Amino acid sequence: MNFKLLSASFGAILLSIHTSFGQVTENPKVDESSAPYVKIKRVELTDDNTIIHLQFVDKTPKQPQFRSQPGLPPLPDSRVPRGLPQINESQIWLDPETRLYKPGEIDKKFRFIRAQNIPTTSKMNVSSGDTVDFVAYFERLTPGIEEFDFYEGRSQGGLQSWNFYGIHIKNPLKKETGKPSKPVAKATVPTKKPAAKAPEKPAPAPKKEVEMAVLKGTVYNAKTKEPVAAQISYLEDGDTLQVRSSSGKYRVGVNVNGQYKFRVQARGYYGSSFSLAPADSSSQSFDQDIYLTPLIVGETILLPNIYFETSQYTLLSESFEELNRLVDVMLDNPTIKIRVEGHTDNVGDFDKNLELSRQRAESVKNHLIEKGVNSNRIEAKGYGGTRPITKGSEEERKKNRRVEFVITEL
Template sequence: MRHYYFIFLVLTGLTSSCMYGSYPSGGGQQYPSSGQSSPDDTYPGSSGQAGTPRPADPGVTVNSVRLTKDYTILNLTFTNKRQPHYDQNGQPDDQEFIEFDPAGQLVAANGARKFGFVRVEGIPRKSEKQNRGPNGEKLMSGLMTRPGDKVNFTLYFERLDKGLEYFDLFECNDYDQIVCWNIYNLYVNNPADAVASIPPPTTPAPAPAPVPNLPKKKTQLPPQPTGNSGGEMEAPKTKPAPAPAPVVTLVNVSGVVSDAKNKRPVTATIDYQLSSSKQMLDSVQSFASTGGYRMALQKGQVYTYIASARGYQSTSGVLDLSKVAGGQKLTRDIAMTPLAVGDKVTLKNIYFEMSKSDLLSASYAELDKLVAMMQDNPNMSIRLEGHTDIIGDHDKNLQLSRDRVIACQRYLVQKGIDIDRIQTIGYGDTRPILTKGTDEERKVNRRVEFVILAI
């Protein structure tokens, strides 16, 4: 969510390469009731229990977090905490405009899973088109608030995977004249389904051993209706009941790993885990001759994976089996991009605390791909490069970009990568991708990249 200040203020927040916020520790706090109903029935188990959410903007209060069959629903309140201000003519000029950017998303599983925005109720949705005045000036948009005003609103996102209980809301980047609302360490009770297991095959009970020298059992037949005398016959033999068919709970996932440029097969390792877990479950390797791989995964679950191979960029993805029946087959081909000295790669999902260099755990999935790449290529060395937008103080932007790439370097080293393989440099605002355009368009300037120096 964004607040637009009618008077352009000089904020202390700096532009940066990513989204920002902080991760406080959980605390078991109970959200107060919002008093607002949903058109959907509350999903069983979504009690509203919470950790300690921390909005990046102090004017935001989290009232409740709920799950339905289809949605993750956040009910929030915005309070305009600005002090009243008047212009030289005594007229109030302290309006604050609020709206929600549909690019906002929920991020969970250390950044491996993202859930898109669906709709907002209570405040406007940000338009993709910038409002302009008759002279081309940028106009404020959204719902106008004044100091002391409170606005209650509700956000709907795609439903979290079962088992994902802690997550974050990332709505936008911070700018000099636009304050971004992000909320971290949100919680909802969302237990995972038990992972089904295949029952062992049922075998019929062994037949009893025959007793020797005993005559076969005879059955005396009743008199026949014709008056003939009855005879004797053997008792009918009963067939054993057939064994129940085993319950099929596995989904067969297969595909081909290939070079993205020449389509040749690639020998890759595919590590996979449940989306709600931080621990790798297992891994498979693709065949050198065909690039083919196979794995059997439990139905009803959502998995994430990282595919890595020597000489290639690591790639990640999601295998959603929540609606796939057991026994079905799913095809997922994986294209690997080859590495070359001099290549420059943008790390797309790196998150820092607002206007600081503290790395957030939502960045770990992206950085883990880089860790896997450097482990598979032990001679690979890189240079991490940090960039900010052109708005703000030049010296502060420069220092911020330096501090942030050092934070990324520190994470890689903690994962076992030798620090001598990782150079760092911060360029601040000196190498923008765009020098014109709206704040939204220029957000591409805020980025962390790495350049391959050796393989």
């Protein structure tokens, strides 16, 4: 046998082995992930398993003390969160409750079987700058599922879970062989009555899994309708969690019994927020697109959820969350100057409404100054009822009572 023939035969053998054991996807496309320091390097599908090859890279710099998540106090020495450094060391592990899901179909899940080179019941120390390659084995994905989610769980207690959303792989449907099925022999009827079996002991109740819902959507520029790279933050069990999207698309797994408030931020845009209570809906899949207003000179931006005492200009505490978002924008963009504008409806005395709107704008300005924004960057004006945005029903006219800001300099 010459060399060319030998090579061809060897290639045919390799191809037959590859076909028998399924598909391999190198460096699969992943729409979003919760931790940028963990990557999926390869997904291999065998007859029995979905094998996921991952890589952890500790890129955290050496720190003299613990570093907690934003908004949380420094962590005690006894708790080292995954991915956060203790001077020059991190701890990692893989939760055995990790599951694979088909996006939007939570009932289609594939359980974790075992892992290699990473513990599941303890923690492994990793020095700063180290790389750890590890493998996770799951039940075999059903042929035809070519996009799935890797869901380790909800981050809590300052610990970061590793979740991947929208993993794209090669997993085509199996072709029918067309072979006729063998005839099934008829069961013979027993001539004797079988002896009664002893009553079986009831099987132990399976461990109840936390039900998960999926929230997904895209962040857009409200002017151009083009996708925007953004960060989605939310609170869960007291922890602040973040999902970063370079494409604008995002997907988040949430507890179906939880209540959430999401905050969306993007550089060069005014942020937005929205709430979600999955238990209020029979669905386990939610779509929420977000449109952010760009920070450009002359742009008028509504400040929602600003509340005052009735017929007064004293701010209520329910307003502080929205106002603090504006504070963050002003501090992150130190060259921006704005004009805060107060508006009322046209019911009542014209002059009193004009003065009330001015006082309310001044109240907003004073709050920004108290939070560290320089006073020469803020102007305040009141327009009373002279600039209505609607003339509809009484309910519609309530929209005229509002606070806005205009970017005057950037």
